[in-house]
Amino acid sequence: MSKEEAYTIEREGEKLTFTTTSFRAEKSSVLHEGVYSPEFSSIMLASAAAAGIYAAGEYFNISSIIFRLLLALIIFILAFWISVQYVFRKRHLKAVFDKSCNELSLTIPGFITTTHEKIALNQINDIAMETKTLVHENPDGIAFVQRIAKQHGGAVPGLGDPEEFITLSLKLENGSERIILAVKSDYEPEIPLKELKTFIAI
Numbered sequence: 001m002s003k004e005e006a007y008t009i010e011r012e013g014e015k016l017t018f019t020t021t022s023f024r025a026e027k028s029s030v031l032h033e034g035v036y037s038p039e040f041s042s043i044m045l046a047s048a049a050a051a052g053i054y055a056a057g058e059y060f061n062i063s064s065i066i067f068r069l070l071l072a073l074i075i076f077i078l079a080f081w082i083s084v085q086y087v088f089r090k091r092h093l094k095a096v097f098d099k100s101c102n103e104l105s106l107t108i109p110g111f112i113t114t115t116h117e118k119i120a121l122n123q124i125n126d127i128a129m130e131t132k133t134l135v136h137e138n139p140d141g142i143a144f145v146q147r148i149a150k151q152h153g154g155a156v157p158g159l160g161d162p163e164e165f166i167t168l169s170l171k172l173e174n175g176s177e178r179i180i181l182a183v184k185s186d187y188e189p190e191i192p193l194k195e196l197k198t199f200i201a202i
Contacts, residue, residue, distance in 0.1 A: 006183050009192060014099040016199050018180065018192070023093040023108070025132045025165040025182040050076035095180050097121065097200055104170075106178060119172065121200050126171040129193045131185065133164045166191060 007020035050072040091109035098105065104119040168181035168191055181191070 006190075007181060007192065009195065011199070016097045016196075018095040018097070018196070020093050020181055021090045022183045023180060025167055025179070047076065049079040093180060097196070099200070106180075108178075117178075119170075119178075123173040124170050124200060124202065125173055126202060127193060127196050127200075128169050128171055128177075129191055130167050130169060131164055132167055132182075133162055168193060168196075 006022050007018060010017045010019075053068075053072045053075045093109065094105075094107040096105040099121065102121045104121055104124065106115075106117040106119060108115045108117070164185040165182050166185050167179050170178045170180060172178070183191075
């Protein structure tokens, strides 16, 4: 992962905008991301929805096969579009540091809703770079995936290993913190700690 892939920084006068898709320190799925891409996962979800609609037609004795196929196709298209647009899409955290009004505008996307927060810059006591290690809690699932992978040509390297993240956090005056960047340490990304500290004069 390059710096450009991890985050972007744009500076305009007294305003600095920090944007990233890497803002959660979470364990990787046992489903290999090289195979289970957002598009492939969306197809699987949409196919399941379409198959469910077709099966419901059988259950309720809807005699027209063409009608059931057409309804299943419509459901597949809708489910695929919704999955790509909302379920599996990349979400961006955005932090706008504005010295002209002494304010940080923080936008943190969730699965359904998005959190918007305004924080005075003088309430930020520090910006800290820390490490966090996560250990997988499902060894049986990992072993199962590895067995399947071996049957298809080879094991997935690193699957199930502890994962170490480098996080960049805003330490606030009230004792709370806001993580604005979390990247795996093996990517060795350039962390903009000094750049952000210098900008808000911490």
